[in-house]
Each structure stands twice: as C-alpha cells, then as structure tokens.
Amino acid sequence: MNTIELSSDDSSHSDYNVMRKTDLAVLNTKVNENQQFIPSSSRSSKKRKGGNKDGNSDNLAKKQKADKQATKQKAAEERRAAKNANKIFKPGECMKHMTLEIHPVLLESWFCADVQREVSVSGAHLKTSSTLCDPALVLWTRLVPPSLVNNDGLVQLTPLKQRCNQGLYIHTAQDIENLVATRTLANHVQRAKDLAGCGLTLVVFGVKDYFKTSGRKTNNSKQKLMTEIDLEKAVTDLLVSTDSDTVLVNTPNELALTIVQFTKAIAEEPYKKAKRALDEQADFYMRGENKKCVSVDKDGNGLSRLWQQMIAILPLSSLETSRALCAQYQTPLALYEALQQSTGVTDVANIGVSRAAVPGSKSRRIGPEFARKLHTLFTADDGSVLLD
Numbered sequence: 451m452n453t454i455e456l457s458s459d460d461s462s463h464s465d466y467n468v469m470r471k472t473d474l475a476v477l478n479t480k481v482n483e484n485q486q487f488i489p490s491s492s493r494s495s496k497k498r499k500g501g502n503k504d505g506n507s508d509n510l511a512k513k514q515k516a517d518k519q520a521t522k523q524k525a526a527e528e529r530r531a532a533k534n535a536n537k538i539f540k541p542g543e544c545m546k547h548m549t550l551e552i553h554p555v556l557l558e559s560w561f562c563a564d565v566q567r568e569v570s571v572s573g574a575h576l577k578t579s580s581t582l583c584d585p586a587l588v589l590w591t592r593l594v595p596p597s598l599v600n601n602d603g604l605v606q607l608t609p610l611k612q613r614c615n616q617g618l619y620i621h622t623a624q625d626i627e628n629l630v631a632t633r634t635l636a637n638h639v640q641r642a643k644d645l646a647g648c649g650l651t652l653v654v655f656g657v658k659d660y661f662k663t664s665g666r667k668t669n670n671s672k673q674k675l676m677t678e679i680d681l682e683k684a685v686t687d688l689l690v691s692t693d694s695d696t697v698l699v700n701t702p703n704e705l706a707l708t709i710v711q712f713t714k715a716i717a718e719e720p721y722k723k724a725k726r727a728l729d730e731q732a733d734f735y736m737r738g739e740n741k742k743c744v745s746v747d748k749d750g751n752g753l754s755r756l757w758q759q760m761i762a763i764l765p766l767s768s769l770e771t772s773r774a775l776c777a778q779y780q781t782p783l784a785l786y787e788a789l790q791q792s793t794g795v796t797d798v799a800n801i802g803v804s805r806a807a808v809p810g811s812k813s814r815r816i817g818p819e820f821a822r823k824l825h826t827l828f829t830a831d832d833g834s835v836l837l838d
Contacts, residue, residue, distance in 0.1 A: 538594060539724075544717035545573035547593040549611075550709070553585040554578045556620060561655050564706035572710045574717075583645040588618035588709065590716050614716050617646050618709065619694075620653045623660035630684040631675040636691040643692060651695045652688060653708065657681070658700040757782065764827075765837070766820045774803045775816065786828045795821045 538547050550569055556562060557578055569576045582589070591611045619642055629635040643650045661678055676684075685696045699705045744759055746752040754776065761772035778801055779785035788794045799821035802813040823837050 538592070539718070539721040541718050541721060544721070545714060548574040548713055548717045549591045549593070550574055550576045550713060551579045551582065551589045551591060552576065553582045553587065554580055555585040556588070561622070561702045561705055562620075564702045565709055568703075568706040568710050569713070572713065574710075574713050584619075584642050586620050587642065587646055587650075588620060589646065589648070590614040590617070590713065592717070613648070615648045616712070616716055617648050617650050618653050618712060619643075619650045620655065620705070623654055623656045626654060626684075627660075627675040630680050633684070633687070635684045636688045639688055639694055640692045643694065649694065650692075651697060651712070652685075653697045653699060653705065654681075655699050655705055657698045754780070764820075764823075766817075766823070770803050771816060771820070774801055782828075785824070789825045789828050795825050798824060 537543050552562075552565070557565065566576055591613055593610060594612045619639060626635055629638050639650060639652055660674070688694050688696060697708055699708055744752055744756040746756060757780075758769075758772045758776045760782075761767055761775055762769050775785070775798070779788060785798075788797060791797075795818065799816055799818040801816045803816055804813050826835060826837055
C-alpha cells in the first residue's frame, strides 16, 4: 500500500493556509458588522437632524407669535395711555386733576370764607402751601401721567405735577390804595409776576365798599388816598405795562366764584386750544354752520330728512321741489346714476312738483334749468366749476 507522507514544509504551509482562511473569515465578519453599524448611525443622525429642523421651525413660529402678541399689547397700552392723557383735559373730567394752591394766611382771611366750599363743589382740590413767595398768590397745578424723557443721555420720568402758567394776585382796595396813589402798582405786580414765574391777574376785593359814600362827611372819607379815576388809570397802566388783567369783586362769594371760574378756564385751556387748532385748518368755521341742522342717529334715522334739506338749500329749489325730487330718487347715489344717463337731465326736468300739499292742486315741473345745475353739481370732475 502506497502511503503519502507530508513533509514538514507542506505541513507548515497547510497550517498557514488554514489560519489565513480563519483570519479572513473573522475579518470579513467584523467588516460586515461595521458596515451594518455605519448605515444605522447615519440614519439616526439624519433623523436627529430632521428632528432639530422641525424643532427650530416650531421655536421660530412661537417666537414670532410672541413678538406679534407683545407688539399688539404695546400698541394697546399706547392707545390706552393716549386716551387717559386726553381724558385729563376733557371738559367734565379736567377739574378732578386740578389742585389749587393758596397761602394759609390768605385762606384764613374773612373775604376767603367761601373759597374752600366752592372749590370742593367744583371737583377741584384745595391745598394750603406756606412756601409760596407771596401770601396773596393763588396758583394751580395739574396732575399729568409721567412720560420718559432724555436728560443728557439719562432716561428720566417727568414729574407727576405740572405748574400752570397762570395765577391770581388777590388784594383788597385798602392794600393797593397807596400803590395807586404813588403810581407803583404796575411795578409791584411785575415783581410778584417774576417771583411766581407765570402770568398773574390782579383781583381787587371791596372796591364798591371802598368808594361808598355816606350822606355825611367823616374823617375816613377825607383819608382816602385814591379815587375811582386813579384806580382806572392804574388798571389801564397795569394792562399795558405788565400784560396783566384786573378783576374787581365785592363779596366773599363773588371772590370764590371768580377763583372757581379761573380754575375751570385753566383746566380746559389745552382742550380748547387743540379744538381751535383743528378748526383753523378748515377754510371756514364749520362749528358755526349749525343752522337748521338735521340730527341722524346711529341707526340711520333722519337720513331722508337730511337728503331733502341738502336739495332744499340749493338755489332755485324749495321744500316742495326737494320733496318731489327725493321721492323719485331716494338717495344721492340714485340721483347720480340717473344723471349719468343720456336722458337724465330730461327725466329730472319733467318731475312734477305739487304747489300745495292738498290733493288735486296744480303741479309744475322742476324745469331744465335746475336739472342742468343738478347735472353739473353731481357729475362735474372739476371742483372749481361755477354753477351759473
């Protein structure tokens, strides 16, 4: 029997080949595992990236919604603040924000006995202040909402109280007689005006009693230092030199009502100025054109009467003409569309107008002249066309 023997070289070579195949198998297994793992990780990373993208979109949408909500809330707050600011100057509400400052010495005077009661009834506030530069002064302050201002790069809030630019300077006739006699009343009021930092109106109390004469001559009547002529000259000089008015009062209640009247006028001054500025933008004073006005409510009641009046005030028109025309064309748009037609002027001219409100009365036509003017009024493109 023939046997085959393997040499050492062949044996080693066979072992080498076996090990090589084993190593390749293991290596292939690891490579396959790596290949299977890599796509898995890449897919998860893609999913993660897609999830981040969706999350960013949601966050961006939420941020935009929050910004929009914040902008809307800020606009609402600004409108509310503007409304409250305008409410301060509105008639009927402005007196609640006014404070009258008066010196305690002046308030305790007998001729100011009714001041506190009348001011309280008007809705304003009364405050005694011993820091006023002159005991005869009466000044006003207004409560205003604070606002942010720039002060040399620093943001600050404006004060809650605003000093008004007008005041009263109250004296009795006996107090000013020496000033009138020496012709120094204007200088005296000007100094008080400079100290107060605002315009002043001189209020003289008890003028009637001062110049009151009895049937007999007494020592007091001879001691009067001024006459009525002297007072009138001093008041005129005061108006010309210092631009200050003078009010003469004779009773404590009249003095209190004068103070309340000035308080109301100062409180409504900003509102009236704004209203006057709006009226001056027009070519004519619209608030004065209130003759024969027709009221129209929110439901539209009164529009037909207003349409009749608009036709009735035109030249060559009358109440009967407007009634007949408005019965045929119940709105301005209906009349405008009718006049746009080729036979519009003829149709309007042939409308019958009753001469009286009784049945069977003779009627007349509107006529071509008035119809032609209506056609020009409703269809002209140039506003400067004259209706001859």
